[in-house]
Amino acid sequence: MMAQAPVEEEDCPELIPIEDQDQQEAGGKGEVEPGHSLKIPVTIITGYLGAGKTTLLNYILTEQHSKRIAVILNEFGEGSALEKSLAISQGGELYEEWLELRNGCLCCSVKDNGLKAIENLMQKKGKFDYILLETTGLADPGAVASMFWVDAELGSDIYLDGIVSVVDAKYGQQHLTEEKPDDLINEATRQVALADLIIINKTDLISQEELYKIRTTVRSINGLAKILETQRSRVDLAEVLDLHAFDSLSGKSLQKKLQHVQTTHRHLDKSIVTVTFEIVGNTTEENLNEFIQNLLWERSVKDKTGNPMEVIRLKGLVSIKDRSHQVIVQGVHELYDLEETMVNWKEDDERTNRLVLIGRNLDKDILKEVFIATMTEKQENS
């Protein structure tokens, strides 16, 4: 899969080995297998059409910083992304090749979802230590995020660091409350629901009251993500990069974070909400898998009116019987993963399972009941 046109091989610049120290600074995952370099983080930038994704990427590409970032711009959307990236590239020529910019960043514009560009980029390993991938305004970032879990070969070189969603302060309210025919979830809402960081951009165009309103709507959908407010997508890079939203490094901070997440409330009848719950005790891996699979795969967990619960994002810290370390649960749509953290349960710690779910038709009490039922079921029998 990584094999690419051998003709260009000769033109390829010599690979520069990545120093360990660089990696530490870049917040790399730190998993070094013999003969392998460290994994490169990928941040997915999503957001509705015109929200300010390209503005954010261009800001990062032109700003002076010490990071060597590779940016993949998606040219969907009347070519606006392309036009702006061309403004940065010299000469205004179309390019699909990787372009090296003055501040050490690499940039490439693609037509598809960026997977090919990443494969292509990996041939330049050593020239960058971070990847930013912009999805098209109408894309479901969950599908892109899933690629990193499903594609084992890709997963050995890179890891998903986080999903950043840019929301248009002026039109976001409209995008997020728009009801879709056939009971579908609209893209804007899905993008906010999946995000680990939400940037409410274009705050110059709205009043304080409007800002409060959009912030409340965003929070009502996603109770977990951090929210930033910007003009021209100007953010501190440290707030966007190295979120470690999906890996076990987040173990300790996740525990603190999950304690403060609140269940949110609907702003529309069929809207997306965040539900949190905590159940004291131990579960087993088998029982936990059953709970998650019933929820995500079988769709057999239903709300009071008989509608299946629909989970877009799932996060949790759980206690597995006979395991001394805390375990993280991560889910995006129907994909999920259990990963042991570095954090030990202490002797006098109360063993608990804390879960956060973002989705539709979620009922906290029913979820708790089902979790408890699955948790005790097979332990009692064994």
Ligand SMILES: Nc1nc2c(ncn2[C@@H]2O[C@H](COP(=O)(O)OP(=O)(O)OP(=O)(O)O)[C@@H](O)[C@H]2O)c(=O)[nH]1
């Ligand atoms: N007033 C105002 N305009 C902004 C701001 N940020 C971006 N814009 C403008 O909004 C328009 C859309 O910005 P883009 O960055 O292209 O948005 P995008 O999300 O990449 O758009 P698509 O690629 O079409 O999905 C551009 O004309 C920007 O100049 C802001 O903070 N305030």
